Structure formats: structure tokens, C-alpha cells
Amino acid sequence: MNVLTQRKPAPYSLAAPRSRHRTYTSRLGSVAYHAVLIALCFLILLPLIWMISSSLKTNNQIFVYPPQFFPHHPHWSNYPAALRYIDFWRYFANSLLIAAFTVAGTLFSCTLTAYSFSRLRWPGRNLLFGICMATLMLPFQVQMIPLYIIYFHLHWIGTFLPLIVPPFFGNALYIFLLRQFFLTIPRDLSDAAIVDGAGPLRTFWSVIIPLIRPALAVVAVFSFLDAWQDFLAPLIYLDDPSTYTLSLGLQLYYSVHQTAWAYLMCASVVFTLPSVVLFFVAQRTFSRGITLTGLKG
Amino acid sequence: MSIRRRDVSRLSVGLLFAAPWIIGFFAITLYPSLASLYYSFTSFNTLQPPVWVGLQNFQQMFTSDPIFWTSVRNTLYFVAIGVPSTLILALSFALLLSQKRRFVGMYRALIYVPVVVPPVVTAIIWVWILNPENGLLNSGLAVLHVPQPGWLADPSWAKPALLIMSTWGFGQAMVIMLAGLQDVPEHLYEAAMIDGAGAVRRFWHVTLPMMSPVIFYTLVVNVIFSLQYFTQAFVAEGGGNNLGAPLNSTLLYSLYLYENAFSYFKMGYASAMAWILFLITVVATFLLFRFSRRFVYYEGGEQ
Numbered sequence: 001m002n003v004l005t006q007r008k009p010a011p012y013s014l015a016a017p018r019s020r021h022r023t024y025t026s027r028l029g030s031v032a033y034h035a036v037l038i039a040l041c042f043l044i045l046l047p048l049i050w051m052i053s054s055s056l057k058t059n060n061q062i063f064v065y066p067p068q069f070f071p072h073h074p075h076w077s078n079y080p081a082a083l084r085y086i087d088f089w090r091y092f093a094n095s096l097l098i099a100a101f102t103v104a105g106t107l108f109s110c111t112l113t114a115y116s117f118s119r120l121r122w123p124g125r126n127l128l129f130g131i132c133m134a135t136l137m138l139p140f141q142v143q144m145i146p147l148y149i150i151y152f153h154l155h156w157i158g159t160f161l162p163l164i165v166p167p168f169f170g171n172a173l174y175i176f177l178l179r180q181f182f183l184t185i186p187r188d189l190s191d192a193a194i195v196d197g198a199g200p201l202r203t204f205w206s207v208i209i210p211l212i213r214p215a216l217a218v219v220a221v222f223s224f225l226d227a228w229q230d231f232l233a234p235l236i237y238l239d240d241p242s243t244y245t246l247s248l249g250l251q252l253y254y255s256v257h258q259t260a261w262a263y264l265m266c267a268s269v270v271f272t273l274p275s276v277v278l279f280f281v282a283q284r285t286f287s288r289g290i291t292l293t294g295l296k297g
Numbered sequence: 298m299s300i301r302r303r304d305v306s307r308l309s310v311g312l313l314f315a316a317p318w319i320i321g322f323f324a325i326t327l328y329p330s331l332a333s334l335y336y337s338f339t340s341f342n343t344l345q346p347p348v349w350v351g352l353q354n355f356q357q358m359f360t361s362d363p364i365f366w367t368s369v370r371n372t373l374y375f376v377a378i379g380v381p382s383t384l385i386l387a388l389s390f391a392l393l394l395s396q397k398r399r400f401v402g403m404y405r406a407l408i409y410v411p412v413v414v415p416p417v418v419t420a421i422i423w424v425w426i427l428n429p430e431n432g433l434l435n436s437g438l439a440v441l442h443v444p445q446p447g448w449l450a451d452p453s454w455a456k457p458a459l460l461i462m463s464t465w466g467f468g469q470a471m472v473i474m475l476a477g478l479q480d481v482p483e484h485l486y487e488a489a490m491i492d493g494a495g496a497v498r499r500f501w502h503v504t505l506p507m508m509s510p511v512i513f514y515t516l517v518v519n520v521i522f523s524l525q526y527f528t529q530a531f532v533a534e535g536g537g538n539n540l541g542a543p544l545n546s547t548l549l550y551s552l553y554l555y556e557n558a559f560s561y562f563k564m565g566y567a568s569a570m571a572w573i574l575f576l577i578t579v580v581a582t583f584l585l586f587r588f589s590r591r592f593v594y595y596e597g598g599e600q
Contacts (some may be wrong), residue, residue: 015524020591026437030398033396033398034398034399034400035449036393037393037394037404038399040390040408041404041407041408044407044408044410044411044465044468045407045410045411046422046433047411047422047426048410048414048422049409050422050425050433051418051422051425052424054425063431064431065431066434066436066439066440067431067433067436083555097576108317109317109318109321109436110317110318111312112315112316112317113315113316113317113318113319116311116312116313116314116315117315119313120307120310120311120314121307122307122308122310122311122312123304123307123308124305124308124311125311125315128315128319131322132318132445135322135326136573137521137578137579137582138326138330138575139524139571139574140525141525141551141554141570141571141574141575142329142333142571142572142574142575143325143326143329143330143333144329144332144363144558144571145329145333145336145558145564145567145568145571146328146329146330146332146333146336146568147325147329148558149332149343149564150329152343166321166325167319168317168321169317169320169321169322169324169325170317170321170322176319200310200314204314225413228415228418229415229417231416231417231527231531231532232528232555233525235531236559238545246415246417247416247500247528248419250418250421251532261425264421265353265421265425268418268421271390271415271417271418271442272415272418275413275414275415276410276413276414277414279406279409279410279413280406283406286409287472289472291476
């Protein structure tokens with residue numbers, strides 16, 4: 001189901017059913033409808049438009065009162081200057097690296113676990129799955145302090161390890177999502193493979209995996225965004241500035257002298273761009289994921 | 298005999314495939330949770346080993362730490378106003394966008410965009426827009442000759458500023474509600490129309506009851522997330538130098554917990570706060586489920 005873009009007839013409609021003599025009013029209604037929605041969309045996106053507009057102003061223009069909606073002479077040169085102002089590309093690369101490991105680890109651990117929880121039959125399976133779901137209720141705050149102590153003793157603080165190792169050990173939400181998907185695959189398919197003499201690993205790899213590519217895409221996209229945008233875990237575990245992610249690095253525009261607003265806006269635009277592009281490119285994947293979990297996006 | 302051997306082999310294959318999560322469960326979920334439960338009964342500054350102090354942390358929290366109560370009040374305010382505003386906005390937009398019209402797909406996508414903006418950037422943009430002197434919002438209010446609040450600089454306006462920031466991401470809940478609306482059977486609307494029900498009555502007597510499980514689900518998820526709201530509130534006050542400013546008016550529970558742990562290194566106290574947060578989450582979820590029996594309609598009568 002494609003919630004974001006779907007064009008299937010909507011069951012709920014405020015408009016009365018159409019009859020011929022009402023086409024004129026309904027056309028008027030349609031104009032009003034689109035006018036209202038365009039205005040609302042504009043209002044909701046205004047903060048982002050304002051971010052872009054501010055990123056193209058000089059530090060003098062930015063404080064002009066009343067504010068100019070769009071600068072007459074956009075300062076594109078802000079961008080290279082802003083990205084030199086802090087070690088932007090290093091933080092960008094750090095974020096990307098952590099996100100890549102997170103995606104790989106999450107796909108590896110959650111696919112195997114979800115497969116076991118849905119397609120294999122073994123005693124104790126449902127109990128363990130129940131425990132796995134229960135951990136969804138546990139706030140990260142409960143684990144974060146002992147994890148800090150553990151990582152501290154392992155000399156992991158200030159390295160990427162506290163962020164890139166845990167994804168290889170499962171994530172309850174994505175296990176749930178993948179399990180939902182596994183359950184929709186007819187049992188006959190894997191049974192046929194077993195009759196042909198394939199073991200569980202072989203069945204998993206050559207029968208099941210090709211069938212769940214759409215679900216893997218959902219997990220890849222969502223876990224990428226999780227890692228790309230995460231703030232609390234990097235804040236706690238990355239104390240060496242050379243390991244900062246972009247979420248942390250943007251703070252530096254505040255602390256160096258006074259806030260360099262125009263530069264900060266440039267960096268924010270570049271930081272936001274991958275997420276937004278990914279969303280528009282992978283809209284179908286987003287919709288599928290949201291309807292499967294109802295949680296993430 | 299052979300049956301038992303088959304069971305054992307099934308078990309070992311099952312465990313093997315689930316091994317990543319099982320190892321993770323013990324190493325990064327169960328052990329840390331129990332450790333923090335233990336720390337919550339100790340005084341622990343990370344330099345010396347934890348010292349058992351019994352219930353002292355909890356006693357201090359409830360009886361002699363007014364800032365703890367400030368953070369609780371701020372968080373409750375944030376949940377009590379933020380979650381309903383988000384749900385009402387989400388449902389209204391979902392109703393608007395579930396109509397069969399051109400471009401609705403585009404509108405849905407555009408309204409969802411704030412959800413994919415990194416939380417740090419969300420905070421930065423809003424701090425900039427809510428700037429009391431030359432921010433976009435106050436400049437607009439000045440044109441309309443409306444008094445301009447100090448927003449994040451004014452203790453009585455900082456919480457509403459935070460609420461504006463968090464409500465901006467209502468697209469998340471909207472999309473879930475859209476999915477719910479698509480599952481309401483059309484024949485119910487047709488029957489209601491034949492009975493002469495107008496749009497308002499169709500909403501109250503068909504849409505709302507049929508949507509109640511979805512609304513309830515969004516409510517629970519939003520309450521849990523709001524209780525842990527951290528990033529935007531942290532960044533909005535300039536990145537950790539003056540958490541909760543002005544005058545602790547934006548000091549949410551998770552901020553005060555972070556401050557105790559990583560600014561004051563009171564790990565025992567912070568662990569105690571973390572466990573109280575967990576208990577609040579469990580109790581809130583339980584109460585919502587109890588309460589829901591009266592209001593949530595499940596088709597087919599299955600609970």
C-alpha cells in the first residue's frame with residue numbers, strides 16, 4: 001500500500017456525491033481545495049525555504065529589518081566558505097561511514113533473526129520473540145550509562161565502535177518489520193526448496209532473500225536515516241572532535257566566536273539534502289515501511 | 298528418541314539464526330539494564346567504583362530535588378499539550394488528503410518532508426525563525442501589530458516555542474492516519490449517506506469509531522516518544538552550555554537525566570532517573586490501554 005502517493009479511490013470524502021447540476025460548484029470547490037492546500041504546504045515548508053534563503057545572504061543582509069524574503073544578490077560563495085569554516089567534509093564522511101556500517105549491520109542481524117522468528121519452528125521461539133518486542137518499550141536512557149562504562153573500559157569512547165558495532169546485534173523494530181514481511185511468503189515455497197534438499201541456510205539465501213528485497217530496502221533506508229540523523233548516541237560516545245558526525249559538528253558554528261548564522265544555514269542545507277533526496281527517490285519504500293511498522297519514517 | 302533429536306536440531310538451527318539478536322540482547326540490552334538498576338542504588342562518579350547507598354537516590358529525587366520536579370512538570374506539560382496538538386493536526390490533514398483529487402500524492406509528500414529533516418537541523422531552523430529581535434515569525438507579527446513574544450529567551454514562552462518545533466513533524470502521524478482512513482470500508486459511508494447523514498455526522502459516527510484503533514496506536518507511540526524528547530530541546534538552548542534555559546523552563550526529563558550523567562557525573566542518580574522514566578513509560582502505556590477499552594472500537598469484537 002502506498003500511503004504517500006496512492007491514487008486509489010478514497011473511501012472518505014467531505015464532498016457530496018457529484019451530480020450534473022453541481023459540476024460548477026464542485027469545480028469552484030476544487031479550486032478552493034487546491035488553494036488551501038497549496039497555502040498550507042507553503043506554510044509547512046516555509047521554515048525550509050527560509051533556511052535556504054538565509055543561507056544565501058551575507059551576514060549584513062541576514063540581520064536586515066524587515067527581513068528580505070529572498071536576497072537580491074544570492075551569495076552562493078557562502079557555501080564553499082561555510083564548508084571550510086568547520087571541518088565539514090570530515091564530519092560528513094564520518095556520518096556516512098557510520099551510516100554505512102549501521103545499514104550493513106542492521107540488514108545482517110535483523111534478517112537472520114527475523115527469519116528464525118518467522119520461518120523456522122523451534123521450541124522457545126515465541127517466548128524469545130515476545131521478549132524482543134518487549135525491549136521496544138525500554139528507553140535508550142536505561143542502557144546508555146552502563147554502555148558508556150563498558151565502552152570506556154574497552155577504550156571505545158572517542159571511536160566509531162560504540163555506534164557501528166551494536167547494529168550487528170539486532171534492532172527489535174526492524175526484526176518486527178522483517179518478520180511481518182516473512183510471514184506473508186507462502187510456506188510452500190520454502191517447503192519445496194527443502195524437499196529439493198536445501199538446508200535452512202540455502203533456503204534462506206536463495207529462496208527467501210530474493211523475495212523480501214522490498215522489505216530489505218525499507219530497513220536499509222530507515223536505518224540509514226536513523227544513523228545519519230542520530231544525535232544522543234554520538235553526543236555521548238564521540239568525545240574526540242575528529243570523530244564528530246554532522247549532527248555534532250553543526251554545534252561548532254555556535255561556539256566559534258558568535259553564531260555564524262548564514263554559514264550555519266548553508267551547512268544545515270547540505271546536511272538535510274541527502275535525507276530529503278532519499279525520501280523523494282524512495283517514496284514507495286517509505287510508504288511500505290510506515291504501513292508495516294506505523295512507527296518510523 | 299528420533300523425535301527428540303529432531304527437536305534438538307531444530308532448536309540449534311533456530312538459535313543459530315537468531316544468534317545476532319540473542320547475543321545483542323544479553324550484551325547490550327539485558328546486562329546494561331540490570332547494571333543501571335544496580336547503579337540506581339549506588340553513588341557512582343565513574344572514577345571510583347560504585348558505593349551502595351540504598352534508596353538514597355530515589356529519596357533525594359522525590360523529596361529534596363526541586364529541579365527534578367521541574368523537569369517532570371515540563372515533560373508532562375510537553376506531552377499533555379504536544380501530543381494532542383500533533384494528533385489533531387495529523388487527523389485533520391489526513392481527512393483533507395484522503396480525498397480523491399489530483400495532486401494529493403504530492404501534497405502528502407510535501408507535508409511529510411519535515412519528518413525527514415534531521416532533528417538537529419529542525420532545532421537550528423526554529424531557533425533562527427523564533428529569534429526574538431529579527432526572526433521571521435516576530436517580524437511577521439510586527440507587521441500585523443501583534444505583540445512579539447521572546448520565545449526561547451522568555452521563560453513563559455520557551456515551552457510553546459518547543460511545542461511549535463515538535464508539532465512541525467506531525468506528518469509522521471498523518472501518514473499513519475491516512476493508512477487507517479483507507480481501511481475504513483466504503484459501504485459504511487454509503488449506508489450512512491442513505492440514512493441521510495451529513496459530512497459531520499459521517500465523521501463522528503463512521504470515521505472516528507472506525508479510526509479509533511489507529512488513533513489510539515498513534516497516541517501511545519507519540520506519548521512514549523515525547524517522554525524521551527531530547528535532541529531538539531538540547532540543541533535549541535545553544536548546545537549544552539545552558540541546558541533547560543531560560544530558568545529551567547525547557548529542562549525536559551531526558552535533558553536533566555543527561556545533565557546528571559554527563560555534566561555532573563552523578564551516574565547513580567541518573568540511572569535512578571532512567572529507571573523512573575522506564576516505569577513512567579510502562580505505567581502510561583498500561584493506563585492508556587486500560588482507558589482505551591471504553592473508547593477504542595475493534596471490528597469483530599476481538600480485543
